[in-house]
Amino acid sequence: MSITLEVEEPEKHQKKVMEKMGNSDSSFTNAMELAQMGISSVPNCYILPPEHRPNISQNLPSSTADLPVIDLSMLENSILRELLIKQVSFACKEFGFFQVINHGIPLSVISDAVDTAAEFFDLPKESKMHLASNNIHEPVRKKMGDYAEAVHMLNVKLMEVIFESLGLRADYLQKDIEQGFQVMTANCYPACPEPNLALGLPPHSDYGFLTIILQTHNGLEIMDFNKNWRSVPVILGGLVVQLGDQMEVLSNGRYKSAVHQATLNPVKRRLSIASIHSLALEKKVQPAQELVNEQHPLSYKGTSFRDFLDFLSSNDILHLKYIDTLRKNP
Ligand SMILES: O=C(O)CCC(=O)C(=O)O
Numbered sequence: 254m255s256i257t258l259e260v261e262e263p264e265k266h267q268k269k270v271m272e273k274m275g276n277s278d279s280s281f282t283n284a285m286e287l288a289q290m291g292i293s294s295v296p297n298c299y300i301l302p303p304e305h306r307p308n309i310s311q312n313l314p315s316s317t318a319d320l321p322v323i324d325l326s327m328l329e330n331s332i333l334r335e336l337l338i339k340q341v342s343f344a345c346k347e348f349g350f351f352q353v354i355n356h357g358i359p360l361s362v363i364s365d366a367v368d369t370a371a372e373f374f375d376l377p378k379e380s381k382m383h384l385a386s387n388n389i390h391e392p393v394r395k396k397m398g399d400y401a402e403a404v405h406m407l408n409v410k411l412m413e414v415i416f417e418s419l420g421l422r423a424d425y426l427q428k429d430i431e432q433g434f435q436v437m438t439a440n441c442y443p444a445c446p447e448p449n450l451a452l453g454l455p456p457h458s459d460y461g462f463l464t465i466i467l468q469t470h471n472g473l474e475i476m477d478f479n480k481n482w483r484s485v486p487v488i489l490g491g492l493v494v495q496l497g498d499q500m501e502v503l504s505n506g507r508y509k510s511a512v513h514q515a516t517l518n519p520v521k522r523r524l525s526i527a528s529i530h531s532l533a534l535e536k537k538v539q540p541a542q543e544l545v546n547e548q549h550p551l552s553y554k555g556t557s558f559r560d561f562l563d564f565l566s567s568n569d570i571l572h573l574k575y576i577d578t579l580r581k582n583p
Pocket residue numbers: 438440454459466468472473513514515524525527
């Protein structure tokens with residue numbers, strides 16, 4: 254397993270987006286610093302054009318009502334296991350997303366990871382730079398490292414279930430998945446006085462097979478297949494599972510990657526920890542042969558994480574989605 258830890262203050266991403274939209278305000282100030290200054294309105298450089306703004310006022314509780322929650326303890330009972338596989342299949346087809354409970358990661362490991370991220374974001378900039386390191390076993394990284402390892406094991410378990418739900422063997426690609434690539438990003442979204450005008454992260458899909466997200470407050474929204482934004486509610490101890498582009502490719506389009514965005518909230522700072530799981534950097538993912546037939550002709554090109562990174566560095570991601578470049582008949 255290879256793990257990369259990244260810490261992102263999403264405004265850096267936002268700044269790139271704003272520049273691409275033609276708004277290159279040179280007085281751009283870090284959103285964390287703005288929050289500390291206690292500003293009461295959103296500076297121009299963060300204000301999105303009306304068509305890109307979130308629809309927070311319309312995000313009524315009912316929009317979360319039927320989002321799938323899967324109880325992984327059902328895996329231990331052979332009858333319930335079958336039901337679980339059906340639930341997973343439905344969730345992956347309808348949403349490319351579900352939440353998991355009773356997944357086996359202790360609440361203490363989850364809350365230690367959140368506390369560690371919170372402590373990190375509270376540090377002054379210079380101290381943050383001193384902590385840069387690739388070794389997740391260093392004492393300062395131990396708690397986040399424990400969470401990273403637990404979430405890696407959960408990913409292996411979830412991949413088995415999802416493969417079964419596609420009619421593949423549970424141990425399909427097992428070795429490659431165990432030796433796969435894991436990127437963890439800790440995101441910090443300061444409270445925003447006018448959350449209707451800006452986004453924490455713009456709409457996107459993630460690249461790997463699965464992304465497992467831990468969020469401290471509501472803010473994550475996924476787009477359902479009717480193109481409506483649905484707010485993903487926080488479940489204490491629960492984790493969000495999203496399908497990424499690699500899963501869409503492997504399933505030959507049976508499952509689609511989840512388009513999601515992060516909204517802001519006016520009262521509280523929100524943290525999220527996203528763990529993206531893929532095959533090793535250079536390893537190509539192809540549509541599974543078992544899922545290619547007359548009814549479902551080969552629909553995607555093979556691709557690796559490296560191909561995705563190359564795409565990111567040389568393309569305008571606001572106007573071109575990576576998954577669209579992989580479709581054989583877009
Ligand atoms: O903050 C969130 O809930 C979403 C984070 C995310 O989409 C990402 O890091 O790719």
